[in-house]
Amino acid sequence: MRGQHEESKQRRRSEIVRAAVDVFAERGYFAARMREVAERAGVADGTLYLYFKGKEDLLVSILEEYAEAFLLRARRDCESLADPRDKLRRIVERHLVSMQNDRALAHVFQIELRHTRRFLRRVARGKVAEYLNLLQEVVREGRNGGVFRRDVPPELAARAIFGALDEQVTAWVLARRPGELRGQVEPLLKILLAGLAPPADEEVDHG
Amino acid sequence: MRGQHEESKQRRRSEIVRAAVDVFAERGYFAARMREVAERAGVADGTLYLYFKGKEDLLVSILEEYAEAFLLRARRDCESLADPRDKLRRIVERHLVSMQNDRALAHVFQIELRHTRRFLRRVARGKVAEYLNLLQEVVREGRNGGVFRRDVPPELAARAIFGALDEQVTAWVLARRPGELRGQVEPLLKILLAGLAPPADEEVDHG
Amino acid sequence: MRGQHEESKQRRRSEIVRAAVDVFAERGYFAARMREVAERAGVADGTLYLYFKGKEDLLVSILEEYAEAFLLRARRDCESLADPRDKLRRIVERHLVSMQNDRALAHVFQIELRHTRRFLRRVARGKVAEYLNLLQEVVREGRNGGVFRRDVPPELAARAIFGALDEQVTAWVLARRPGELRGQVEPLLKILLAGLAPPADEEVDHG
């Protein structure tokens, strides 16, 4: 049957992507060997090329498979919540918890995906751009709703939020004895929400 | 004279480091060829190895030469100012302006220096750690002085500040049509200072 | 079929070893280029490394492939003969004739295999040691049988035999107009057999 076939193909693809995450996290992208990915996935060298164009495509696929899923969940979260501050809260929480739940993946996201300018510009930042757009949207909503300040450009605010989050994760990934990421949700939110809150003297739009 | 000799040696070293910054920024660290660095610096291939152990040492030296200078200036700034909020303002300003003034260097800092976990952990993050320590110190002072909030760990706050700054620079480096980094100083400071300000309900230490 | 596969693999391996013998003999080990060996064997550069660890392993393999075969034949010869003098005669004959039949190989044996102390000690001399052991065994037998002198240590005698043989081959290999090695069998044997014969005044063991 066709469907079954498709499904098994998809499953193998995912297995290979997972193997790549683990190998890239262990060895680093450049030191990682396609052969090792193949071995870990339980297939022959050549089989990798039936599913992926090459080594870089494998990296891209990691990003697509996992970042896409993350973005999807984040967008759904936002749809299900009304207050932009709640949306932000949920995003921060999901971001940190997701990373904590899969350290190998976090490693790949924080380090391996940032290798070359070309890659960064064309691929990785594409997903980051989507993420930044989502954050920007939330910020914009908050501005319009009067719960976030209007005196900073939403793009800048979105980048600040992402950067603050991103750096917590990077530090955690590189730490020899990593602590808890989840525990950083609340303190980080305090800073971000206070930082985004309208200043006392800000004129409010009284529709 | 010995001093003159030492001096000319140091000058040549710096010329090579500069050539490396430019080549690494243009091609990326891995795609960069030592030969190209040598040509750009106006020396023979082998001469590079009289001044540096190898390609990676060249990367490390970039970090050391420029990051060290940046840190030194940042520390001096802090010493010359009393209010932690002013210190933060000056650091943010210096960070963004320094990067804007040397885009090739910014490129190397934001992208090329993050290549491998080993390198990141052992070398690049060493300097970041120093920077984070400086930020942490400022935050701590602010807490003690009652101008910054006490309900978030200073390490986390420092990472949030650094991350927010870092992401602005990365976006600027990757942008096809980069705008002004300097113009982001004030809006970013608004967010950071508001985010760090003591909440209205925080108990204040009245010495 | 598995056997066929193994067989073809073995054949290719031998072809590469042969190519290496010829190239090493022509250019010398250090001046020889792996690329040239590959070309001569009709394979790609990288293929060499599927069969051998590297350039030195190729040298070792020459020794193993050919010296092993020589030693095997020499041992069989000895087993098939009773009189130690006949054994010696056969060894000398085989040694000189083998070399004469493959001058490129002789070149590699006499010169290229002696390059570095480390190599000599660990590898080449291992085979020489086996050869010396065989010669020693023959000498010892001759002593016990009363046909060889007892007043010299068998190890020394074995080395003298080997050295005398070896030097004939070296001279032949280096000669611009090499003569016949085979013709040296009889005169050399005269010296060796007379040199090893028990002296007139030696006490004989009358079982």
Added chain:
Amino acid sequence: MRGQHEESKQRRRSEIVRAAVDVFAERGYFAARMREVAERAGVADGTLYLYFKGKEDLLVSILEEYAEAFLLRARRDCESLADPRDKLRRIVERHLVSMQNDRALAHVFQIELRHTRRFLRRVARGKVAEYLNLLQEVVREGRNGGVFRRDVPPELAARAIFGALDEQVTAWVLARRPGELRGQVEPLLKILLAGLAPPADEEVDHG
């Protein structure tokens, strides 16, 4: 004064040659660095080239300085003795004792001087050829005097003598726990003299 100057120049030259012997013996010719030779001799890198054409010339000079001296002494020995058997005895003794007295030099002679065919043919074997000529001369005298056999070509006999000697030294140089070379003089002579003695049935020339 000119003579003094020449003398000091000659002394420095010898110091460098000695340094080369030691470094080549320790590291092997190829692994040896000119810089190390210079350091050991207490001169700057460039100074080596005031005394020698290059690395290979240094090797040649070792041969010339030491082999020449050896040959000279050997020739004098022969002149001072009448009986060819005594000459052979003295040569064997000198050969083994000289080597034993300078193991580093022996190492260079037995191994490092045999590196490349070109070198071997043009240089090293030149000295060996002189040595072989001397041995041949002794053998020829012995033949004429009726004390050595006539049924083997003197060249072959000379090579057999040299080879037998040479192999004792090589084994000693490569031995991890080298014994005494001097002790091998007598047993080796027994074999050689017996091997060269006229066979019982040989017709004797009664001039």
Added chain:
DNA sequence: TATGAATGAGTGTTCATTCAT
């Protein structure tokens, strides 16, 4: 589809030698 043997492009680094001082 899957295999895995074969391919071959690509480069950092060493070190003998030179030569301006």
Added chain:
DNA sequence: GATGAATGAACACTCATTCAT
């Protein structure tokens, strides 16, 4: 003569990718 900083040619090996089976 002596120095030693500078030169630049030279090459084994890896590994992502292909393709005949």
